[in-house]
Amino acid sequence: MKQILKNRLLIFIGLFAIYGIIQILLSTNILNDYYEINIVLMGINIILAVSLNLINGFTGQFSLGHAGFMSIGAYTSAIITYKLGLSFPLALLVGGISAGIAGILIGIPSLRLKGDYLAITTLGFGEIIRVIFLNTEYVGGASGLSGIPKYTNWTWVFWMAVITVVLIRNFINSSYGRCCVAIREDETAAESMGINTTFYKTLAFTIGAFFAGIGGALYAHNFYIIQPETFNFMKSFDILTMVVLGGLGSITGSILSAIFLTFVYAVLQDYAALRMVIYSLLLIIVMLFRPEGLMGTREFSLKKLFKKGDESSEFTVN
Amino acid sequence: MSLLSIKDVSIDFGGIKALIDVNIELEKGSLTGLIGPNGAGKSTVFNIITGIYKPTSGKVIFDGKNVSTKPYNNTKLGIARTFQNIRLFKNLTVLDNVKIAEHIHVQYGLLSSFIQHKKYLDGEKSQNIEAMNLLKIFNLDKHALNLAKNLPYGEQRRLEIARALATKPKLLLLDEPAAGMNPQETKELTDTIRFIRDKFDITILLIEHDMSLVMDLCEDIYVMNYGKIIAHGTPDEIKRNPEVIAAYLGEESPDESEILSIEGGA
Numbered sequence: 151m152k153q154i155l156k157n158r159l160l161i162f163i164g165l166f167a168i169y170g171i172i173q174i175l176l177s178t179n180i181l182n183d184y185y186e187i188n189i190v191l192m193g194i195n196i197i198l199a200v201s202l203n204l205i206n207g208f209t210g211q212f213s214l215g216h217a218g219f220m221s222i223g224a225y226t227s228a229i230i231t232y233k234l235g236l237s238f239p240l241a242l243l244v245g246g247i248s249a250g251i252a253g254i255l256i257g258i259p260s261l262r263l264k265g266d267y268l269a270i271t272t273l274g275f276g277e278i279i280r281v282i283f284l285n286t287e288y289v290g291g292a293s294g295l296s297g298i299p300k301y302t303n304w305t306w307v308f309w310m311a312v313i314t315v316v317l318i319r320n321f322i323n324s325s326y327g328r329c330c331v332a333i334r335e336d337e338t339a340a341e342s343m344g345i346n347t348t349f350y351k352t353l354a355f356t357i358g359a360f361f362a363g364i365g366g367a368l369y370a371h372n373f374y375i376i377q378p379e380t381f382n383f384m385k386s387f388d389i390l391t392m393v394v395l396g397g398l399g400s401i402t403g404s405i406l407s408a409i410f411l412t413f414v415y416a417v418l419q420d421y422a423a424l425r426m427v428i429y430s431l432l433l434i435i436v437m438l439f440r441p442e443g444l445m446g447t448r449e450f451s452l453k454k455l456f457k458k459g460d461e462s463s464e465f466t467v468n
Numbered sequence: 469m470s471l472l473s474i475k476d477v478s479i480d481f482g483g484i485k486a487l488i489d490v491n492i493e494l495e496k497g498s499l500t501g502l503i504g505p506n507g508a509g510k511s512t513v514f515n516i517i518t519g520i521y522k523p524t525s526g527k528v529i530f531d532g533k534n535v536s537t538k539p540y541n542n543t544k545l546g547i548a549r550t551f552q553n554i555r556l557f558k559n560l561t562v563l564d565n566v567k568i569a570e571h572i573h574v575q576y577g578l579l580s581s582f583i584q585h586k587k588y589l590d591g592e593k594s595q596n597i598e599a600m601n602l603l604k605i606f607n608l609d610k611h612a613l614n615l616a617k618n619l620p621y622g623e624q625r626r627l628e629i630a631r632a633l634a635t636k637p638k639l640l641l642l643d644e645p646a647a648g649m650n651p652q653e654t655k656e657l658t659d660t661i662r663f664i665r666d667k668f669d670i671t672i673l674l675i676e677h678d679m680s681l682v683m684d685l686c687e688d689i690y691v692m693n694y695g696k697i698i699a700h701g702t703p704d705e706i707k708r709n710p711e712v713i714a715a716y717l718g719e720e721s722p723d724e725s726e727i728l729s730i731e732g733g734a
Contacts, residue, residue, distance in 0.1 A: 154589065317582050324581030324588060325567070325574040325595065332568045335557035342518060342551075344543030344572035344635055447559065 169308050176304055186304065187372075188416045193307030194368050195408040197314045199392040200401055201361035204318050206390070207398035207447075208327070209354040210334025211261065212269040216362050216389045218276030219249040221381035223363025224370035225289055228298045231371065238301040242310070242367045249363025250356050252279070257355035261348060276386055284378040294377030295370075302372035310368060314361045319401055321357065330354045334399075395436055396443050403445030471496045471671050472639055477516060477526035486512045488695045489526070494639070499665055499672045501686035503679075505715060508692040510675045511552060514641050517673075518542050518549055531638060544572055548637035550628040552644045552675075558617035562608055562627055565616050566599040569634035599634065605667070606630045606660070622653045626660065633668060640664075642674040646681050654678060658685050683707070691715065 172189065175181045181189070202216045227245035230236045260271040289295055321327045329350045332340040341347050370376045392411055396403030414432065418425040436444070474492040478485065487509050494500055502510050515521045517528055519535055519542045528535045535542050548569075557565050576591035603609040606626045611619060616627060625645060632640055645661070646654045658681055665672055676682045682689065683703045691699040691706060693715040699706055706712055 320582050320584050324578075325571045325576070325591070326578055326581055328564060328568050329571055331560065331564075332557055335559060336555050339551065339555040339557065340568070341539045342543060342549055343569045343631070344540045345568070346538075346540045 165312055169305075172308075173304060188412060190302060190304060190307045190368075190372055191416075192409050192412045193304075193311045194365050194372070195389075195392060195412050196311045196405050197361055197365035197368070198389045199396065199404040199408040200315055200318055201358045201365065202389050203393045203396070203398065203401065203404045204322070204330075204354055204361075205358040206393055207400070207404075208322055208334060209330040209351060211351055211355065212265060213272040213355070213358075214269050214383065214386050214390065215256070215272035215274075215276035215279075216358075217381040217383065217385035218272075218279040219252060219359040219362035220366035220369065220385070221279055221283060221376075221378070222249040222252050223366030224376050224381070225283055225295070225366075226363075227367030228295050228370045228376060229289070231301065232295065232298045238299075238306075238371065241301075241371070242306075242364055245367030245370075246360045246363040249366065250360035253356040253359025254352060256359075257352040258348075261351040261355065273383055273386070276381075276383055280378045280381055283381075290377075292378065294375055294380075296375040298370055298374055298376065300371060300374060302368045307368055310364060314364070315401060315405065318357070318361070322401070326350070326353070331399075391433060394443055395433065397445035397447060398443060399447035400443065400445035400449055402450040403443055403448075406450075407444055470494055471531060472517065472673075473529050474513070474517070475527050475529070477513075477523045477528065479512065479516065479521060479524045486695050487516070487523070490692075490695075490697055492690055492697070494671055494673060495688075496671055497665070497669065498688055499661070499686050500674070501682040501689040502673060502675045502692065503677070503682055503689060504692035504698075509695040510692055511643060512695075513692075514549060514643055514675065517639075517641060518547060543635050543637075546636070546638035547641065548632035548635045548639070549641040550625075550632050550643055550645060552647065554624050554628055556616040556624060556628060556631070558615070560616060561613050562603065562616055562619065563596070563599055563612040565627060565631050566602055566634045567595050569631045570595050570598060572635055602630050602634055605664075622649055622656075625649070625657070629660070629664070633664065633670075637670060639671045639673065642672065642676075644675055644677065646676055646678045654681055657681070661685060 172181070176186055176189075198216065198220060202213070205211050205213045205216075223245035226248045227241035230241035230244055231238055256272070256275045260268060260275070263271055283289055284292055322331070329340065329345045330353070332343065332345060333347050333350055337347055366381075392407045393404055395411065396405070396407030414429060415425075418428055421428070470493045472492070472494040474490055477487055477490045479487045490509075490513065492502075492513070502513065504510055512521065516523055517530070517535065519537050519539045522537050530542070530545055530547060533545065535545070535547070557568060560568075574591065575594065576585070576587040579585075580587040600609055600612065603612055606629070608619075608623060608627055608630060611623065616624065619627060629640075629642070629645065642661070646657055649657060661672065661674070662685065664670070674682075674686070686703060689699075689701065689703055689706045690697055691709070691712050698715060699709045699712050701709070
């Protein structure tokens with residue numbers, strides 16, 4: 151128990167150090183606005199990738215509708231702050247919850263389907279959500295909502311990303327999370343172990359959608375403007391690419407690849423014509439040499455790094 | 469009192485009658501075998517008991533209640549099973565395989581797992597201890613952190629039984645536990661099955677093709693052929709039952725025996 155508290159304190163100090171260093175670099179303008187935009191984008195992408203990994207990587211339910219959940223979070227949070235003039239933290243929470251509710255509503259009917267069929271259904275749901283926003287005058291229709299106050303900054307993004315990663319990690323390491331992983335491994339066996347597979351699939355879908363909604367809310371308050379086109383299926387594919395590249399079933403993999411791909415995307419901005427070619431080539435190369443993704447299903451951990459070859463100490467019964 | 473009774477169960481798959489008026493009674497604490505040629509309907513009986521299939525007519529009563537059509541509810545009632553083709557969670561550790569099966573007895577809520585509350589830590593600790601104790605019984609504790617897919621075949625079979633027992637069942641269904649095992653492994657398995665019946669005080673129903681195992685282990689045997697129960701009795705009765713011999717070896721036709729005797733004489 152003491153050891154656990156000590157570890158938690160160390161992790162918190164480490165995180166605070168990372169936060170502090172970047173915050174100082176930003177406020178002294180050593181890292182200018184260009185960097186800030188991309189660093190914030192990295193944080194948002196981490197939230198999106200880790201939450202999609204819970205659905206696709208850990209529970210094994212192939213979802214292509216993540217941009218849809220993101221857009222629900224983005225629009226509802228924008229309504230809260232821009233239209234109703236309420237506070238940003240409330241907007242984040244409501245954005246997450248409304249996306250989570252959408253996750254339940256979409257999950258219950260569609261999670262009876264498997265594999266390709268589920269992928270197509272979720273793709274369809276993502277598009278339906280986009281078209282609904284496209285045809286709603288209240289949120290600006292095709293031209294979207296503009297003039298959303300800019301509340302998203304390094305502080306918000308960093309701590310929301312930390313909360314997302316910690317909560318999803320904790321979920322996966324619990325008995326409930328193991329049920330989700332069991333469904334990925336063998337649904338029939340999981341069911342005969344007493345696991346209500348529909349419930350746990352919907353649970354994973356809901357938690358994933360909730361954090362996608364928060365990611366969307368942060369996104370909306372970073373760019374002043376949101377349009378339905380931003381959240382088309384290409385956005386879902388972008389998030390999926392991060393998850394697959396990092397490794398289906400590895401949280402640290404998703405974090406690394408979200409950072410890496412956002413970085414590559416930003417660097418290639420100067421070569422507009424070649425950007426997609428280089429980006430695609432990069433993905434092909436990684437998939438050829440590491441088809442399981444950068445991390446596979448493994449997690450990066452400092453403990454393992456320091457205690458190499460001493461694996462027996464990791465687990466003791468008493 | 470019988471723990472499980474299958475009463476006049478029939479099931480059709482699009483006109484094919486897979487089971488016809490099957491009646492099976494299992495006494496509490498008994499060790500019963502279910503044998504028969506391939507395609508006789510043995511696995512279908514398992515799938516009916518666990519709720520994967522719904523019978524067309526008849527009913528299955530377990531511990532005084534009708535079984536559900538949802539397999540996970542039946543596990544909660546106390547029915548656990550293994551599979552003919554091993555269905556472990558291959559890419560997870562041996563320990564996690566058992567811990568997943570312990571989930572129906574989980575002692576902490578979803579919220580305490582999100583924040584890793586003390587309840588979560590205590591619950592995980594007791595899950596670990598229980599799982600390790602179970603693995604020790606099956607001599608798998610040294611593999612606790614290995615991936616299930618890396619175990620040798622015989623140990624995968626044992627792990628599947630251990631995992632089924634982690635749900636704390638009243639009735640354990642074993643689908644061909646000795647399939648693919650050599651005689652030495654089969655012998656060990658026989659001892660293991662007898663041991664768990666006594667140690668865990670449960671009822672066992674097993675499907676098996678290995679006659680030596682069935683005759684050695686089971687007190688009561690049901691024989692199936694073409695979806696019907698053709699015989700029921702003790703191993704000795706079954707060995708002498710002409711219908712069973714016919715089902716397994718085919719009927720002796722007089723012409724054939726004549727030909728054989730001529731050939732033998734020549």
